[in-house]
Amino acid sequence: MAQDFRLPDLGEGLPEAELVQWLVAVGDTVTLNQTIAEVETAKAVVELPSPYAGTVTTLHAETGDVIAVGSVLISFDTGAADAAPSVPATAVEEKAAEPSAEPNLVGYGAAPRSAARPQRRARVAGTVAAASDTAVLEAAPHDAIPFAEVGERTIERPRSTPPVRKLAKQLGVDLALVEATGASGVITRADVESYAERVGAVPTTSSAADTAEPVEQFELPRSDDRRERTTRTPIRGVRRMTAEAMVRSAFTAPHVTTFLTVDVTATSELIASLRADRALQEHRIGIMAVAAKAVCLALARHPGLNSKWDDAAGEIVEHHYVNLGIAAATGRGLVVPNIRDAQELTLVELSDAIRGLAETARSGRTAPADMMGGTFSITNVGVFGVDAGTPIINPGEAGILALGAVRRQPWEHRGEIALRDVMTLALSFDHRLVDGEQGSRFLVDVADILREPGRAMLLR
Incomplete structure (x- = not known):
């Protein structure tokens, strides 16, 4: 049938x-x-x-x-x-x-x-x-290869991703001989390269069909008879979806970005003390987790930043919960999964949730539902050494906060010049929902918590 x-x-x-x-x-x-x-x-x-x-x-x-x-x-x-x-x-x-x-x-x-x-x-x-x-x-990653039956023997074929299998083929490496170090026993690119270097593997010669990338290439003539190559890559997958979302956001929501540079030395000292605590070492609390907690506390005081513009219904929808989006750069592009009900989580729980989202995103296992329903987002451009930027709002949200790099530099402190940990915050918000005063007050509240983490005890 x-x-x-x-x-x-x-x-x-x-x-x-x-x-x-x-x-x-x-x-x-x-x-x-x-x-x-x-x-x-x-x-x-x-x-x-x-x-x-x-x-x-x-x-x-x-x-x-x-x-x-x-x-x-x-x-x-x-x-x-x-x-x-x-x-x-x-x-x-x-x-x-x-x-x-x-x-x-x-x-x-x-x-x-x-x-x-x-x-x-x-x-x-x-x-x-x-x-x-x-x-x-x-249970294994989506790219795992299961058991294969050969005659009367059952052999577990090595688990790896398609790009890693292609690399192994190019280097002439038998994946069955490679020791896996990735999560759930998955062979990584580093495993293949390390094995090839150790045994002196020689790259195999493959046909053009085996090695060609899915791109169109052509040559442009030059006056000196030399040629340069131009590569055309199809716009699809994550890149296409990200582009569509960013264009929709940029040309629908009127963006405003405001900046504030803040002394975060006290937060740096707090993080150092938490990491030195043996009971908390495995949680690896960092600046992102503290900023996430600060955002959740500040959103409770400024609900306009935690709302959305419903054009079809002609309404402003104010959320009484925080689904906090965490921008994660992956090999497949930028994704923004969110932490559900982040306002209910402790600093330790937020740290664990952020790390879990990032690991899942980089492995390509983030479920579509986990990237929907966000109410506010954070992006950490500081990990790339960038001081500030103008982030684009995730569609359907009212704002996004970008964290810049934490730098040790001269700063006025208690009437004197001292070396302090300083970072720049950049808040982009939808001007249909948030006025400049609201956006500025929200950003100052976040900065105050990062400047003096103890102030969080005064907020609810």
């Missing part, structure tokens, strides 16, 4: 997704809930499980294609599942005792029999290896 799988809504009405890679091919036999593809939408990579058991008959998209929600993504012949190779009677009896899988909602396939991810079928020597419905892979 022929069955089509249409791209489901991957989160809060997102209209489309980009196909990152297929994990199956035409002719493959797949099991229920087996991961068949990875797609990217709203700055997150999402795995798609198969809603059917059967044979893949058609792949309706290619890597890099942007697919509209509701479009047919892949077709199956579910009748092929009945023609699967026979198994021993004991295995049939054991399988019959298992509870049947139930389908999930919105096209996500059937509910798994366990919390672990189903095994993905591995292609061995040009054929598809037989896989058991009960074989599963423990």
Whole structure:
């Protein structure tokens, strides 16, 4: 029986997704809930499980294609599942005792029999290896490669990302011999390079099709007969989504940016003392966490900075909670996941949440829902050595605070010149929602807490 799988809504009405890679091919036999593809939408990579058991008959998209929600993504012949190779009677009896899988909602396939991810079928020597419905892979990153069956032996194939596998191929490195240091046993680029240097691996010669990047290149003639190369990169994925959001924000919300340079020596001393406390060392509290706490306290005093402009309803919506967006630079572009109900968290809890969001974002595992519903954002440009900037407001929010680099420099302190820790704060806000006075008072409140962290005890 022929069955089509249409791209489901991957989160809060997102209209489309980009196909990152297929994990199956035409002719493959797949099991229920087996991961068949990875797609990217709203700055997150999402795995798609198969809603059917059967044979893949058609792949309706290619890597890099942007697919509209509701479009047919892949077709199956579910009748092929009945023609699967026979198994021993004991295995049939054991399988019959298992509870049947139930389908999930919105096209996500059937509910798994366990919390672990189903095994993905591995292609061995040009054929598809037989896989058991009960074989599963423990929770792992989206780019992990599961177990492959070879003859009577089961071998765990090394876990790595597509770019790392490409690098290993170019260097002539067998990933099965590389020791993984990444999270959940994932082989990183550094692991491959370290192994190649240690064993003296020689780069392999590959065809142009194997090594070509997905870009268009052409040459421009020059008067001295020399040539220079120009590279064209398709605008897609995170870069496209970020560009659309920034243009929409810049040309919808009238931006105003105000700056304030503040002596944060007391905050630096507080952070040093907290990091020296053995009970708190694992939490790695930093300036970002203190600033986040200061923002939450200041927003309670200036709710206009924690609101949004609802043009369709003709209303200003004031939030009584803080979903604090944390801008994170990743290899795939800028993402802004948010900490839900940040106003309820302690300084230690905020520090842990910020670190967790950053690690998840850099691994490409941030869920679309985690980047929606933010009410105010913070971006730390200081980590790049920048003193100040004019941040663009995240769409749907009223403001964003940029933290500059903390610098040791001469500063007036108690009537004298002394070396102090100084940083510049930059607040951009939507002038439809926030007047200059409100924005300035909010920024001063944040600065006062960073100047004297003890002042936080006076606020509620």
